Amino acid sequence: MRKPRYLNYRQVSSDPALVAKADALANQYRDKKQQLRKNERDFEGAFNVILTNIEVYQSYDGWDLYIPTNNNLFTGKHKRNATYTTEILDALRWLIEEGYLEQVSGRSRPKKKDSDDRHWLPNAYRLSPKWLTDIASAPLSDPRLIQRNPLADYWELREDRYDNKGKMHKVAITPTVEQLETNAEVLDATTKTLTAYDNLMSRIDTSIGSSTIHPAQLSLTRVFSKGSFDLGGRLYAPIQNYTKETRKYYYFDSEPTIEIDYSSIHPHMLYHKEGLQFDGGDPYALEGFDRDAVKVAFNIMLNREAPKPAAGTISKVVGCDTSTAEALEEAIQDLHSPIAHHFNTGVGLRLQRTDSDLALQVINSFVNVLKRPIICVHDSFIVSVRDTESLILAMNDNYKSIHKDEQGMRGIKGVSLEFSDALATAIEQCFEQQTEALTDRQWDALIAVEGIQEYNELGTDEETLEL
Numbered sequence: 001m002r003k004p005r006y007l008n009y010r011q012v013s014s015d016p017a018l019v020a021k022a023d024a025l026a027n028q029y030r031d032k033k034q035q036l037r038k039n040e041r042d043f044e045g046a047f048n049v050i051l052t053n054i055e056v057y058q059s060y061d062g063w064d065l066y067i068p069t070n071n072n073l074f075t076g077k078h079k080r081n082a083t084y085t086t087e088i089l090d091a092l093r094w095l096i097e098e099g100y101l102e103q104v105s106g107r108s109r110p111k112k113k114d115s116d117d118r119h120w121l122p123n124a125y126r127l128s129p130k131w132l133t134d135i136a137s138a139p140l141s142d143p144r145l146i147q148r149n150p151l152a153d154y155w156e157l158r159e160d161r162y163d164n165k166g167k168m169h170k171v172a173i174t175p176t177v178e179q180l181e182t183n184a185e186v187l188d189a190t191t192k193t194l195t196a197y198d199n200l201m202s203r204i205d206t207s208i209g210s211s212t213i214h215p216a217q218l219s220l221t222r223v224f225s226k227g228s229f230d231l232g233g234r235l236y237a238p239i240q241n242y243t244k245e246t247r248k249y250y251y252f253d254s255e256p257t258i259e260i261d262y263s264s265i266h267p268h269m270l271y272h273k274e275g276l277q278f279d280g281g282d283p284y285a286l287e288g289f290d291r292d293a294v295k296v297a298f299n300i301m302l303n304r305e306a307p308k309p310a311a312g313t314i315s316k317v318v319g320c321d322t323s324t325a326e327a328l329e330e331a332i333q334d335l336h337s338p339i340a341h342h343f344n345t346g347v348g349l350r351l352q353r354t355d356s357d358l359a360l361q362v363i364n365s366f367v368n369v370l371k372r373p374i375i376c377v378h379d380s381f382i383v384s385v386r387d388t389e390s391l392i393l394a395m396n397d398n399y400k401s402i403h404k405d406e407q408g409m410r411g412i413k414g415v416s417l418e419f420s421d422a423l424a425t426a427i428e429q430c431f432e433q434q435t436e437a438l439t440d441r442q443w444d445a446l447i448a449v450e451g452i453q454e455y456n457e458l459g460t461d462e463e464t465l466e467l
Contacts, residue, residue: 004064004105004124005057005238009083010152011216012045013052015141022047025135029094046087050095052146055139056216057238059127064104068122069093072169078161081172082151100135102128144202146216154194155187155222157229173227183229190222193364194235197374204373206239207251209454213239218375220363222356231349233356235363240377248417249455252373252384255447256417258427260391261380262399263411266302266351270339272403278336286331293318297328298336305346354402355379361398362391385416385423386443388430417453422446 013019026043057065072078074089095101105124148154156172157179163169180187202215217238225232250257262268267283284295297314304310315325333340359376366374366383370390375382383391392412414431418424423446429435 002063004066005241006121007053007057007065007067008238009049009053009085009088010149010219010221011052011056011146012048012149013055013141013146015145018051018140019044019048021135021140022051025051025091029091032094032098041087043087043091046085046091049083049088049149050091051135052141054127055141056146056214058214060137060139061211062126064124064126066122067092067101067125069096070122072163078163078169078171080170081156082153083149085151095131096125098130099128100131101125143215146214148198148219152221154191154220155224157224157227158232159227175229179229186229189364190360193360193367194220194222196367197363200367200371201373205251205253206373206375207254208242208246208249209251210452220376222360225349225352230353233353234378235356235359235376237376239375244415246455247377247382248415249453250375250382251452254452255384255386256419256423256450256453257382258385258388258414258416259377259380259382260388260395260412260414261377262355262395263413265355265379266348267298267336267339269351269354269403270342270347274338276338280335283336286328286335289328289331293320293328294332297325298332299348301329301332301343302351303346303348304344306344308344310344358398358402361401362394365394365398366390385419385427386440386447388414388427389433389435392430392433419450420446423450 023044025047029043029047054060054065057063059065069089069092071089073080074084074086092101096103102125103123104126107123108121157175158170159173161169161171175183198219201218204215206213206215206218220235220237222233222235244259247259248257264283268278271278282291284291284298286294296318297310300313300317301310304313309326309329311322311325311329314320314329315322318325318328320328333343355378359379359381362381363374363376366372366387370387372387372390373384374387374391381391381395395412414427416427419427426435426438426443426446429438
């Protein structure tokens with residue numbers, strides 16, 4: 001059973017059919033609420049945003065949606081971002097009251113991935129029979145006429161805020177004039193690259209198997225953390241919420257894809273920061289411990305900022321007893337003694353800023369130089385199999401550029417579907433950079449015989465649903 005998607009409000013449509021329906025709903029809402037037309041609140045725009053994003057998140061294809069309707073997200077100091085307007089909140093509540101949106105599940109509080117913390121997920125809804133009869137039974141907008149909501153920038157500066165119950169909220173804040181001036185070059189480059197990315201990817205038929213993904217789901221937003229442009233900065237898009245297994249079935253214009261990521265990027269970045277190389281194979285391999293547990297514990301030690309040991313947190317998140325957590329923390333400290341002074345300093349968000357700079361440069365290489373499609377999932381990238389070598393070269397060159405020296409990436413790994421022996425051999429040649437004999441015509445022939453592999457168990461991860 002696939003999980004619902006989280007409804008966001010980052011897109012609007014200029015399609016006359018959708019605009020007319022939004023206007024009609026706004027009038028219907030005002031009549032029902034007995035509001036005078038001279039009221040300056042923009043309900044036409046609110047219904048446009050809702051109708052558009054209902055399509056972006058493919059509710060007409062049967063996807064359920066998490067839809068929060070609590071005041072805190074839409075107003076005041078805990079408002080999520082500028083797209084969460086009170087007009088949208090009122091319009092959503094009315095659609096629910098009138099039976100256009102049908103509740104399918106209540107609020108839940110799952111654990112976050114690799115964390116002992118929990119987060120609230122709101123009620124989930126689907127389009128009701130009344131919606132399908134009275135509003136629309138199929139998407140109203142031409143996908144090409146859907147664009148970014150003017151209230152949504154290509155970047156956000158976020159801050160953690162706590163309410164009177166001690167619950168933490170991540171909210172978008174307005175940077176100071178000084179912050180904007182200091183970071184103008186970074187923000188301008190981000191906007192230009194992601195605008196070009198949107199323009200290119202809107203022309204690509206992206207699909208899971210033969211099922212088309214709405215192009216607006218690929219649109220990226222760069223999110224900086226803790227009120228600082230020096231922290232975080234990773235790129236987020238709805239399409240990232242699909243599980244790793246689902247992502248194997250991505251196609252660009254019917255061409256199969258491969259996902260390639262930097263192997264253990266943050267440990268290697270810390271070693272390179274010290275002018276060193278890790279003296280070993282896998283930074284997360286420790287005898288006597290599960291690799292996944294080591295990776296989780298390592299990242300806890302990078303991301304937390306506290307003087308005391310991390311064993312207590314490791315015990316809760318990994319699910320082991322205190323003595324095992326203490327032994328694991330000590331083993332990581334011993335294995336990585338050259339960089340151990342970075343543990344428990346909160347350096348993780350600074351590393352994310354660096355790997356986000358790297359990701360933006362790789363995207364720029366594909367979009368503005370190669371003119372080829374690409375999807376970013378933090379420190380991994382998905383491209384057509386024919387672009388495997390181009391991606392490897394771009395990842396390596398940009399890694400060196402970011403670190404301003406000749407320290408190249410230590411390793412990469414690729415994940416894909418199982419292909420024919422001939423195509424698998426061609427991909428292997430790309431990793432070995434022995435592709436002189438591979439022409440575009442040969443790639444065309446190799447791809448043509450693969451066909452489309454279908455995937456019928458679409459799933460999404462919960463850890464980034466709210467982004």
